[in-house]
Amino acid sequence: MRLFLSLASLLSVVGYVCAHGADEHMPTTTEELIARNRDVAARDLAARKCSAEIAEFEAQRIAKRDRLMKRQWTPTSTAPTPHYTSIQNSTCVLHPETVEGPYYIRNEMIRTDLRETQLGVPIVLDIGLINSRTCQPMPNAFVELWACNSTGIYGGYPTGRPTHVKVDSFLRGGYFTNPEGIVEITTIYPGYYAGRTAHIHTMVHSNWQSQANGTLLSGGGSVNHIGQFFFDEAWNDRVYATPPYNSNRQPRTLNNQDWILTQAGRSAFVNLQYLGGNSLADGLLGYITVVVDGNANYRIQNTNSLRR
Ligand SMILES: *[C@@H]1O[C@H](CO)[C@@H](O)[C@H](O)[C@H]1NC(C)=O
Numbered sequence: 270m271r272l273f274l275s276l277a278s279l280l281s282v283v284g285y286v287c288a289h290g291a292d293e294h295m296p297t298t299t300e301e302l303i304a305r306n307r308d309v310a311a312r313d314l315a316a317r318k319c320s321a322e323i324a325e326f327e328a329q330r331i332a333k334r335d336r337l338m339k340r341q342w343t344p345t346s347t348a349p350t351p352h353y354t355s356i357q358n359s360t361c362v363l364h365p366e367t368v369e370g371p372y373y374i375r376n377e378m379i380r381t382d383l384r385e386t387q388l389g390v391p392i393v394l395d396i397g398l399i400n401s402r403t404c405q406p407m408p409n410a411f412v413e414l415w416a417c418n419s420t421g422i423y424g425g426y427p428t429g430r431p432t433h434v435k436v437d438s439f440l441r442g443g444y445f446t447n448p449e450g451i452v453e454i455t456t457i458y459p460g461y462y463a464g465r466t467a468h469i470h471t472m473v474h475s476n477w478q479s480q481a482n483g484t485l486l487s488g489g490g491s492v493n494h495i496g497q498f499f500f501d502e503a504w505n506d507r508v509y510a511t512p513p514y515n516s517n518r519q520p521r522t523l524n525n526q527d528w529i530l531t532q533a534g535r536s537a538f539v540n541l542q543y544l545g546g547n548s549l550a551d552g553l554l555g556y557i558t559v560v561v562d563g564n565a566n567y568r569i570q571n572t573n574s575l576r577r
Pocket residue numbers: 320321324354355358359
């Protein structure tokens with residue numbers, strides 16, 4: 270059975286490589302993005318189903334987490350029912366590519382805690398990577414994240430505009446997936462800024478290169494994915510009612526008003542639960558499985574880089 274599956278995957282991979290070149294470039298306009306996601310949808314239909322692999326991957330992580338958390342984790346009747354089922358398990362859905370946006374900074378730090386001194390609701394992200402070419406977990410890939418702080422400002426862009434006026438590294442960086450294709454990164458729940466709903470940017474690098482000072486060399490390997498993670502509106506409401514989020518004076522854009530989210534769809538949502546009890550003060554735990562094209566190589570647009 271196992272042998273049969275691997276042979277089938279291998280044949281599919283060969284088919285894939287013939288059908289799609291690896292040098293697709295990242296869409297920069299809305300029209301390009303829509304066209305590209307239409308292509309991705311078409312490709313998904315042609316792809317073999319990864320449902321079993323994704324469901325099993327998620328179940329193993331949740332089971333392991335439950336064992337590790339036994340001491341702190343006290344389920345209460347008021348805790349929300351975790352909805353792991355929002356994992357798109359019916360087809361081998363590629364996690365949607367979205368625009369890089371104007372706030373990326375190259376060569377960020379390799380680390381698992383991105384918070385520095387930023388205040389906000391801590392969020393531990395359990396990110397699993399699946400390679401759509403094989404339907405198997407993707408070990409040793411660098412998962413990079415960047416997001417705005419609790420009042421909607423990105424590190425390095427203190428004016429709130431995409432002008433890189435000062436070097437700041439908060440809420441940026443990433444780490445490598447383990448042999449099981451999983452990485453855990455701690456950050457804070459992002460705030461929001463005019464025109465966009467809550468989101469965390471992500472970039473997945475394989476064959477990555479690092480620098481002696483513990484930073485990534487952005488573009489040194491292959492960029493397999495550029496995407497964004499989103500959150501249910503109920504969680505946004507809950508978090509944004511608390512300080513310092515509630516001191517944000519920028520107008521809020523809701524999930525259903527955000528055109529990038531409309532493109533990305535449900536598979537880009539993080540499954541959240543309270544990390545301890547049912548209080549935001551203890552932080553949140555989020556699961557997300559990202560299905561990426563292990564043969565893609567997108568071009569990074571931004572030329573700003575972290576310097577000290
Ligand atoms: C996929 O998810 C749905 C819920 O969205 C669930 O009912 C179904 O059993 C899952 N399928 C597999 C193969 O895990």
